[in-house]
Amino acid sequence: METKPAGDRRVRRTRAALRRALVELALDKGFQTVTVEEITERADVSRATFYAHYRDKEDLLIGVVRDLAEDRERLLPAVRQAHTEGFTGLPVKYIFEHAEQERDVYRVILRGEGDGRALREFTDLTCRHAEAAFRARTGELGVTPRIPLDIVARAWTGELIGLLTWWVENDTGYSATEVTAHLRDLSVYGRVWATGLTPSDAPGALDLAP
Template sequence: MTSEKTDRRVRKTRKLLIEGLTQLLKEKSINEISVRELSDLVDINRGTFYLHYKDIFDMLTQIENDLFKELDTLFSSHSVKELKSSPLPICKDIFRFAQTNSELFQIFLGPNGDSAFVNRTKELVRQHCYHNWQMIFSPCDTSRFAYFYSFIISGWIGLLSDWLDTGMQESIDEMAHIAEQIVFSGIDFIKCEKA
């Protein structure tokens, strides 16, 4: 068997498993899902599952790691100079990424979700954006900037979650403009008051 056929088969099996896990996570928490249940749902034997993952938690971790690699690449593709002129391109990219991975994001941010996923998302954004935003917005009071930043990141996650939960009725462009306006509306909070 050629490597290409093997790779295709591996991708197909993993895709089936991810779709099955996604379906189950819509109904129950990760702690309530067994390998047997997932394998039966996607019609593969458990041995095939174990060729790819150690257990359900390993599978979830690998899915999250893949998402975070893509998010890391997304944030790295935008320079400080670009963000200073307009955060709109990165806003669009974030909403596009969330739309592409909407089912997983809805699950991770939903009632059966993973609080570690939210915290890891905040940390990834902090690594990429905190210093850059300080340079862009030049706050006089760094403690106020820390509050502003925390508020904006939590707001972003809430905005994404609501957009996904309501069926993504607004376009990516509309949501990116809304996010940009919310960020810029809060800028006055961290600016120095003039005497």
């Protein structure tokens, strides 16, 4: 078995401590008021060590997003296989389960801390993965999208992030499995079906009539 050098393990531990400290402080008092000195004190590392890894607290926050995305990808070994089997909702379920495990980190990101830069980074990363998945799936099946896939991916990502934000901030009563099932059905059957209406009953239907 290949072993990681001790230096790599120390780097990972240091960065994890800094990320944890930032998240705790941001939830306690808000990101804007947090200082690098407070982060280093909470993480029990020196300022020199902090600046050896990050330019400033904003850079650390972006690091939190990217590390979270990488961690989430490591938890998705079945995602591509799931896409080859059809729309199972499995990738979305993993996202909600991951958010359940890392609730505080998701809360800081999804609240838009750091002038929204971290949320934009998180949104863009999620959107790129979604668009790649949609393109792969349509390519495998040889179908032509009815709506440009960049728009589909943005709409899907916005819906996911809106629901995810509500879910991590509140005791919704829905498990990761339940909320995934609802999202899957919404994606497959559409909003009109979800509300129990028919296409002719839907708001705006008369406006769209020829």
